Amino acid sequence: MNSRFSNENIEYLISLTLSITASLLIGALIMMANGRSPVVGYGALLRGAFGGRYNIANTFAKMVPLALTGLATAISFRSGIFNIGGEGQLYLGAFAAAYVGITFTALPKGLGIALAIVAGILAGGLYAYVPGLLKVKYKIDEVITTIMLNSVAVLFTSYLVNYPFAPARGKLNGTEIIAKQFHLSRLIRLSTLNTSIFFMGLMALLMYYLMEKTSAGYNFKLVGQNPLFARFGGIDDRRQMIMAMVISGALCGLAGVFEVLGVHYRFLQHISPGYAWDGMLVALIVRNNPIGVIIMSIFFGALKTGSIAMENATSIPSELVLVIQSIIILFIAGERGFKDRFNELKLRRKIKQEAGEGDA
Amino acid sequence: MKRGVSILFILMLVLVLTVAGCGQGVPAADEDDAAEGAEDVAEITKVGLVVAGGLGDRSFYDSANEGVEQAEEELGIEYKVYECRNDPSLYTDQLVQASEYASIVAVVGYEFYDVVQEIAEEFPEVYYIYVDNEIEGIDNLITVSYAENEGSFLAGALAAMLTEEDSIGMVGGMDMPVIRNFEAGYKAGAEYINPDIKVETIFAEDFEDPAKGKEGATALYSGGADIVFQVAGKTGEGVFEAAEEMDRYAIGVDTDQRYINPDVIVASMVKRVGLSIYDTIVSIQNDEVEPGKILYYGLEQNGVGMGYGTEDMKQFVTDEMKDKLAEIEEKISSGEIKVPTAK
Numbered sequence: 093m094n095s096r097f098s099n100e101n102i103e104y105l106i107s108l109t110l111s112i113t114a115s116l117l118i119g120a121l122i123m124m125a126n127g128r129s130p131v132v133g134y135g136a137l138l139r140g141a142f143g144g145r146y147n148i149a150n151t152f153a154k155m156v157p158l159a160l161t162g163l164a165t166a167i168s169f170r171s172g173i174f175n176i177g178g179e180g181q182l183y184l185g186a187f188a189a190a191y192v193g194i195t196f197t198a199l200p201k202g203l204g205i206a207l208a209i210v211a212g213i214l215a216g217g218l219y220a221y222v223p224g225l226l227k228v229k230y231k232i233d234e235v236i237t238t239i240m241l242n243s244v245a246v247l248f249t250s251y252l253v254n255y256p257f258a259p260a261r262g263k264l265n266g267t268e269i270i271a272k273q274f275h276l277s278r279l280i281r282l283s284t285l286n287t288s289i290f291f292m293g294l295m296a297l298l299m300y301y302l303m304e305k306t307s308a309g310y311n312f313k314l315v316g317q318n319p320l321f322a323r324f325g326g327i328d329d330r331r332q333m334i335m336a337m338v339i340s341g342a343l344c345g346l347a348g349v350f351e352v353l354g355v356h357y358r359f360l361q362h363i364s365p366g367y368a369w370d371g372m373l374v375a376l377i378v379r380n381n382p383i384g385v386i387i388m389s390i391f392f393g394a395l396k397t398g399s400i401a402m403e404n405a406t407s408i409p410s411e412l413v414l415v416i417q418s419i420i421i422l423f424i425a426g427e428r429g430f431k432d433r434f435n436e437l438k439l440r441r442k443i444k445q446e447a448g449e450g451d452a
Numbered sequence: 453m454k455r456g457v458s459i460l461f462i463l464m465l466v467l468v469l470t471v472a473g474c475g476q477g478v479p480a481a482d483e484d485d486a487a488e489g490a491e492d493v494a495e496i497t498k499v500g501l502v503v504a505g506g507l508g509d510r511s512f513y514d515s516a517n518e519g520v521e522q523a524e525e526e527l528g529i530e531y532k533v534y535e536c537r538n539d540p541s542l543y544t545d546q547l548v549q550a551s552e553y554a555s556i557v558a559v560v561g562y563e564f565y566d567v568v569q570e571i572a573e574e575f576p577e578v579y580y581i582y583v584d585n586e587i588e589g590i591d592n593l594i595t596v597s598y599a600e601n602e603g604s605f606l607a608g609a610l611a612a613m614l615t616e617e618d619s620i621g622m623v624g625g626m627d628m629p630v631i632r633n634f635e636a637g638y639k640a641g642a643e644y645i646n647p648d649i650k651v652e653t654i655f656a657e658d659f660e661d662p663a664k665g666k667e668g669a670t671a672l673y674s675g676g677a678d679i680v681f682q683v684a685g686k687t688g689e690g691v692f693e694a695a696e697e698m699d700r701y702a703i704g705v706d707t708d709q710r711y712i713n714p715d716v717i718v719a720s721m722v723k724r725v726g727l728s729i730y731d732t733i734v735s736i737q738n739d740e741v742e743p744g745k746i747l748y749y750g751l752e753q754n755g756v757g758m759g760y761g762t763e764d765m766k767q768f769v770t771d772e773m774k775d776k777l778a779e780i781e782e783k784i785s786s787g788e789i790k791v792p793t794a795k
Contacts, residue, residue, distance in 0.1 A: 404553075
């Protein structure tokens with residue numbers, strides 16, 4: 093309990109709030125430079141993200157893949173192994189789910205969905221296991237291997253949907269539609285929000301418990317901060333790293349599964365517009381904290397739905413939101429530097445004051 | 453020094469804050485516009501254009517945009533464009549937004565296959581014009597399908613007449629049915645003129661990235677091809693760059709692209725997306741549509757064809773060649789030449 097509200101965390105929360113405020117202000121400045129009123133712009137953005145049941149549903153629908161890939165990044169980065177291959181794991185997970193959905197059409201609803209989820213988790217997890225193993229056994233940098241395996245997965249699935257699994261009806265680069273009983277129910281009319289959000293919540297709780305409340309989570313953290321120390325302390329750091337990688341891959345695979353079962357009902361060649369990368373940003377902003385990931389992905393989801401509504405209502409381009417996101421990242425990346433400077437300033441003033449008092 | 457930086461930073465923040473504060477007093481011009489529009493809903497037909505990618509490709513999506521622009525000028529409709537920027541998570545959202553705004557929604561991109569069927573049933577009072585795919589049997593949905601293969605047959609024949617190396621190429625945006633349909637026609641057209649010609653295709657795997665188009669075209673030119681047909685939307689701009697740098701030629705796509713670089717783009721295979729959208733809007737307004745049908749736009753319907761730019765540009769295509777192409781066109785329309793499809 094103490095650790096969560098330690099000084100450092102509070103300081104971080106303050107800098108995070110400041111960063112977000114500052115980037116929103118810069119966004120406002122850009123709007124004004126283009127002759128638009130930021131009040132109207134942000135008003136439209138806010139209405140678009142939270143202005144009604146449909147809008148809120150959309151915000152949460154956008155949040156699901158971000159939260160899952162964010163958690164995936166959090167666990168791997170925290171353990172000192174960098175899984176940049178989330179996108180590839182997501183594609184394979186999604187394809188595995190679609191494959192189950194078009195092949196085992198006789199399965200009853202619950203069992204079918206469970207099987208699709210397991211298949212997606214396995215596909216993502218195994219695909220992450222390979223670079224994890226290479227890293228631990230042969231010291232091959234996992235950043236390089238995972239990023240390259242992204243292209244392999246994306247191009248491989250693109251081959252699959254264009255040739256062996258091409259649909260019979262409609263010109264579309266995707267698989268056939270998965271059987272009816274695999275479709276997760278939609279929750280709000282017209283929105284793609286579906287029951288996967290409950291699974292996602294469950295996953296988030298599980299990850300929170302694993303990362304913050306178990307000795308395994310502590311081991312992950314220790315390995316991430318100092319693998320050598322962890323090893324001398326009796327932790328098998330290699331096993332820990334591979335495990336983190338596999339869990340991370342499985343979560344990305346799961347994100348892919350939900351895109352298929354809940355949103356598109358089939359695998360599409362470009363099913364992800366870069367969810368894994370956005371998830372990574374989410375995790376980086378909140379320093380791999382699982383609760384932070386959930387909150388930040390709601391924020392990112394809101395920015396995304398809101399920006400589209402803003403564009404349609406006021407013709408302020410939705411790309412502005414990308415600028416805002418990037419500035420937040422920039423501030424967070426420089427957070428330590430800004431803070432040090434601030435502390436130095438404070439210290440200097442204090443010294444001066446004390447020196448002044450000494451004079452008097 | 454360090455202190456100076458911090459002060460500068462704080463000053464900037466203060467400035468931003470003050471200016472932001474000032475902004476509040478300014479009346480919202482855009483909101484007024486929106487309110488005005490809402491008043492005369494009954495009189496003006498509203499059209500929503502939903503595109504899977506983004507405008508500014510000087511090709512496919514821009515052609516669709518020209519169609520609604522023309523409708524605005526000549527029919528007095530009002531329109532709004534909804535761009536999805538190739539993000540599948542936005543397809544539903546943008547289509548819903550467009551359906552709530554407009555009474556006619558033009559949906560451009562094969563990608564909307566599932567989404568448009570789903571949404572069309574939710575908004576039975578809205579007409580949907582769906583371009584680049586084929587769906588039958590939904591009463592408020594008209595799909596427009598193009599015979600890309602027929603137009604590409606002409607492009608292939610032209611390339612075969614112009615080439616000096618007996619080797620031509622094509623850069624496709626993605627390995628998928630619509631693009632393969634272009635490829636099939638292109639190849640058949642080239643072989644119709646010269647059975648021994650070498651036709652090679654590279655897929656860029658992207659419709660928005662000129663760098664990948666340049667890479668593909670460079671490979672084709674280096675392999676001996678002297679004319680490359682681009683079928684890759686914005687990615688194709690890279691093909692033109694490569695042609696310029698390597699002193700070779702290119703054929704444009706979707707709109708008459710010669711104006712982009714008349715020295716290397718010898719002609720364009722035009723897919724008149726705008727025209728078909730405009731036509732369909734007209735027939736919806738005149739109540740002449742047959743609901744739930746597929747409209748086919750081939751050479752005969754003037755849905756596809758060749759564009760040679762304007763008179764003042766350097767002409768590569770001689771009148772003889774044009775005559776030959778016209779002859780081929782007739783044979784295709786009459787069924788004498790059977791153009792293979794790959795849909």
